[in-house]
Amino acid sequence: MTSTNSPSSLFQVYLRLRPPISQQQDEQAERCLTVEKPEASQTHQDEPDLVSVPTHITLQPPSDARKRGVERFGFTQVFDESATQLNVFQETGVQSLVKGVLLEQRDGLVATLGVTGSGKSHTILGSKTQRGITQMSLDLIFKSLASTIKPADNTIPPILLASVAASDASESQMFTAQTFLEAVYGEPDRGRNSRAQTPMSSSRAHTPMAVWKSPLPNPLHGAPILNPLGPRDLLQYFYKTMAQSQTNLSPPSPRITSQTKHSQSPKLRNIPSSPVESHRANLASPTIKEPMPALIFPRRHMPMRASTLPRSPDVGHLTLDLNPHSEYIVLVSMYEVYNDRIFDLLSPAIVPGQGSAVSRQGATSQKDRRKALFFKPTEGSQDRKVVAGLRKIACSTYEEALAVLEIGLTERKVTGTGANSVSSRSHGFFCLEVKRRMRNKKTGEETWIGNTLTVADLAGSERARTAKTAGSTLAEAGKINESLMYLGQCLQMQSGLQDGNKTAMVPYRQCKLTELLFSNSFPSSSQSSINRHPQKALMIVTADPLGDYNATSQILRYSALAREVTVPRAPSAESILSSTLGSRKGSGGRHSPQPGLAEELEKALAEIERLATENEKLTVRLAEEEILRAEMETALIVSEDRCLLIEQEVREECWVEMDEKMEQERKRWQSAWDEQAGHNDEHIDKKIELLSQGFKIHQDPEPSSDERVEELEFENDQLRSRITSLEREITCRSPTKKSKSKTTALEPSRNTNILGRESDIEVALRRMDQLKLADSMFKTPSVDSPGKKQRKMATRKWDFAPEDDI
Numbered sequence: 001m002t003s004t005n006s007p008s009s010l011f012q013v014y015l016r017l018r019p020p021i022s023q024q025q026d027e028q029a030e031r032c033l034t035v036e037k038p039e040a041s042q043t044h045q046d047e048p049d050l051v052s053v054p055t056h057i058t059l060q061p062p063s064d065a066r067k068r069g070v071e072r073f074g075f076t077q078v079f080d081e082s083a084t085q086l087n088v089f090q091e092t093g094v095q096s097l098v099k100g101v102l103l104e105q106r107d108g109l110v111a112t113l114g115v116t117g118s119g120k121s122h123t124i125l126g127s128k129t130q131r132g133i134t135q136m137s138l139d140l141i142f143k144s145l146a147s148t149i150k151p152a153d154n155t156i157p158p159i160l161l162a163s164v165a166a167s168d169a170s171e172s173q174m175f176t177a178q179t180f181l182e183a184v185y186g187e188p189d190r191g192r193n194s195r196a197q198t199p200m201s202s203s204r205a206h207t208p209m210a211v212w213k214s215p216l217p218n219p220l221h222g223a224p225i226l227n228p229l230g231p232r233d234l235l236q237y238f239y240k241t242m243a244q245s246q247t248n249l250s251p252p253s254p255r256i257t258s259q260t261k262h263s264q265s266p267k268l269r270n271i272p273s274s275p276v277e278s279h280r281a282n283l284a285s286p287t288i289k290e291p292m293p294a295l296i297f298p299r300r301h302m303p304m305r306a307s308t309l310p311r312s313p314d315v316g317h318l319t320l321d322l323n324p325h326s327e328y329i330v331l332v333s334m335y336e337v338y339n340d341r342i343f344d345l346l347s348p349a350i351v352p353g354q355g356s357a358v359s360r361q362g363a364t365s366q367k368d369r370r371k372a373l374f375f376k377p378t379e380g381s382q383d384r385k386v387v388a389g390l391r392k393i394a395c396s397t398y399e400e401a402l403a404v405l406e407i408g409l410t411e412r413k414v415t416g417t418g419a420n421s422v423s424s425r426s427h428g429f430f431c432l433e434v435k436r437r438m439r440n441k442k443t444g445e446e447t448w449i450g451n452t453l454t455v456a457d458l459a460g461s462e463r464a465r466t467a468k469t470a471g472s473t474l475a476e477a478g479k480i481n482e483s484l485m486y487l488g489q490c491l492q493m494q495s496g497l498q499d500g501n502k503t504a505m506v507p508y509r510q511c512k513l514t515e516l517l518f519s520n521s522f523p524s525s526s527q528s529s530i531n532r533h534p535q536k537a538l539m540i541v542t543a544d545p546l547g548d549y550n551a552t553s554q555i556l557r558y559s560a561l562a563r564e565v566t567v568p569r570a571p572s573a574e575s576i577l578s579s580t581l582g583s584r585k586g587s588g589g590r591h592s593p594q595p596g597l598a599e600e601l602e603k604a605l606a607e608i609e610r611l612a613t614e615n616e617k618l619t620v621r622l623a624e625e626e627i628l629r630a631e632m633e634t635a636l637i638v639s640e641d642r643c644l645l646i647e648q649e650v651r652e653e654c655w656v657e658m659d660e661k662m663e664q665e666r667k668r669w670q671s672a673w674d675e676q677a678g679h680n681d682e683h684i685d686k687k688i689e690l691l692s693q694g695f696k697i698h699q700d701p702e703p704s705s706d707e708r709v710e711e712l713e714f715e716n717d718q719l720r721s722r723i724t725s726l727e728r729e730i731t732c733r734s735p736t737k738k739s740k741s742k743t744t745a746l747e748p749s750r751n752t753n754i755l756g757r758e759s760d761i762e763v764a765l766r767r768m769d770q771l772k773l774a775d776s777m778f779k780t781p782s783v784d785s786p787g788k789k790q791r792k793m794a795t796r797k798w799d800f801a802p803e804d805d806i
């Protein structure tokens with residue numbers, strides 16, 4: 001087993017066991033973790049002569065599980081359930097990390113890793129009664145800086161912040177806590193007192209915040225627009241204000257010289273006391289024309305509960321001695337790694353025109369609206385990677401810092417509500433940066449340099465895969481599993497390698513989480529960074545001894561500095577035999593084995609011994625194979641998640657592509673259709689034109705009355721002659737009806753007046769029809785078939801049917 005206290009490890013790894021939440025849980029659950037008693041040689045690193053600390057635990061598989069080997073894990077130190085928050089703070093060496101930040105120009109990093117519910121947040125952020133590592137570190141920093149942190153009224157003047165911002169290498173935006181808290185809560189004085197609730201409070205934020213350019217109208221009611229105090233803005237503003245009032249300062253150089261920056265100078269008395277005032281003055285000033293970017297925060301309503309702020313454990317006795325003549329400033333920033341991207345927790349999501357709450361789910365239903373930040377070396381930080389573009393809040397009191405922390409935590413919670421779990425959807429990073437004013441003795445230029453203590457609360461390795469349905473939930477679960485797997489690989493590599501190999505061998509560039517945790521752990525290779533020390537880091541792994549065996553063993557395998565598999569020794573055959581013989585002796589009082597029997601017994605014993613050893617070896621191998629299999633299973637799950645993600649992305653891409661093609665095709669068809677319709681219209685228009693040209697409407701001239709009379713007389717004559725011919729015909733055909741018909745036919749002809757003629761004609765026509773009908777009825781159907789006759793009748797019917805029916 002490798003040494004668990006290797007100074008060459010990039011991370012010191014501690015294990016903390018969580019006490020049972022209730023007595024019932026303690027009684028019912030099966031315990032899988034046991035802390036081994038410390039060996040004499042295992043002593044605490046800071047107090048080698050005094051304390052022996054436990055460093056190993058054994059993980060016992062549950063009784064109902066298949067036969068598995070007992071695993072033994074080694075850590076820098078193991079804290080059992082009785083360990084207090086202060087024990088953990090002191091014995092993990094967080095104090096030495098703070099010392100590194102304040103005095104040794106060394107970054108520090110504390111991270112917690114563990115299964116959901118194992119106590120990560122409790123360790124890092126505490127509870128309503130107990131402070132966590134973050135609060136204790138903050139308190140220690142502020143207590144140590146008490147004599148140096150100025151001014152006395154705790155108001156950071158803009159000029160001071162401007163000079164800090166000017167020398168900041170991370171392209172950040174800086175606010176004073178007063179300004180920031182005023183933006184969030186709307187009451188300038190509340191932030192000065194302790195507004196901070198316990199970080200464990202369950203309050204939820206409203207809307208992720210929106211950034212707007214001043215002087216655009218504010219779309220959110222009651223939300224103030226504030227000066228963000230970017231370095232350039234601040235300096236520009238400062239010099240412009242100076243010029244406007246009474247000073248004759250020259251334009252700013254990138255570095256601020258000592259003569260320009262004495263806030264106590266009488267020349268600077270008219271500087272607005274806060275950035276809010278600065279901004280108001282700026283807006284009021286006719287000489288300053290450039291619109292400055294501004295920030296909108298939806299107001300929050302959180303009850304002030306100073307009395308509930310936990311004050312214990314107290315870390316006053318750990319205070320560090322600093323040079324009282326140095327000047328320091330504390331900057332708090334927070335970010336989270338969500339879906340392998342970095343987001344600022346103190347910056348709002350950009351949701352223009354939206355004043356209501358926007359959940360993470362809502363945001364991710366399209367794309368995450370927040371701007372992802374880069375972790376990179378910058379112009380001012382060539383050899384050290386920084387998260388660029390963060391919002392940093394300058395805090396002058398412990399309470400202010402806690403209030404800012406509370407806001408960031410609330411943002412993290414809110415953004416995590418898209419799925420079911422709140423805290424485990426992202427890895428949270430809280431950065432406490434302490435900068436010291438430095439002056440170049442030769443040039444008189446001054447700058448602020450500093451280091452950061454980062455506290456990271458990593459997402460729990462819960463069974464996210466059971467919740468991976470689709471979309472953002474799937475992506476979240478996949479990314480968490482993936483990042484934790486890479487972290488496990490890095491931790492395993494870092495503990496087993498010598499210093500020289502580490503940069504090359506630790507695979508920390510695989511995801512954002514490992515990049516953030518490991519990038520600054522290696523000594524810098526650049527010439528310019530002779531003074532930069534690699535960061536000092538520690539990992540606190542939390543575990544519930546009564547929790548799920550599989551999840552716990554996976555985390556322990558990822559994180560332990562050393563690991564081995566042991567098999568519980570079966571009682572040896574000899575001991576069984578001797579005990580059996582002993583018992584026989586005891587019962588019978590006499591024992592005299594025969595020599596042949598004894599020999600046989602010896603042989604059997606030897607054989608049993610051999611078999612037992614072989615069995616033991618095989619069991620160890622089996623256990624190792626089991627572990628390998630479990631690791632492979634994890635890798636497989638991660639790969640499956642990845643495949644699903646890729647598949648989903650490909651599907652989405654295909655969908656988008658198909659949509660585009662369909663749209664193109666639709667447009668093509670539409671234009672062809674329009675073109676064709678145009679042609680048709682043109683064609684028809686031409687035809688109509690041609691036809692209209694060809695048509696000449698002819699109207700007969702109205703006949704004169706004489707002509708009309710003549711015409712009628714002519715018709716009359718014709719009809720009369722026709723009648724005559726018809727009468728003649730009738731007379732020829734039917735002699736019996738001759739006289740009658742003659743009488744009937746001739747009767748009207750006797751009527752000689754003109755009116756009588758018309759009725760004669762009518763009568764004649766009616767008779768003709770009757771004759772036609774009679775004629776057809778009397779026709780002999782000799783040759784025609786009945787079918788034909790029927791058809792004829794039908795035809796007649798057809799002839800007589802009213803026109804509408806036809």
Ligand SMILES: Nc1ncnc2c1ncn2[C@@H]1O[C@H](COP(=O)(O)OP(=O)(O)OP(=O)(O)O)[C@@H](O)[C@H]1O
Pocket residue numbers: 017018019021114115116117118119120121122123127423424459460542
């Ligand atoms: N050392 C401890 N002493 C007392 N209570 C504890 C301790 N550790 C954890 N707890 C309690 O256990 C519960 C779960 O702990 P916590 O919320 O810290 O888990 P977590 O690992 O952060 O879970 P998640 O990943 O879901 O955020 C809380 O109620 C917490 O107060």
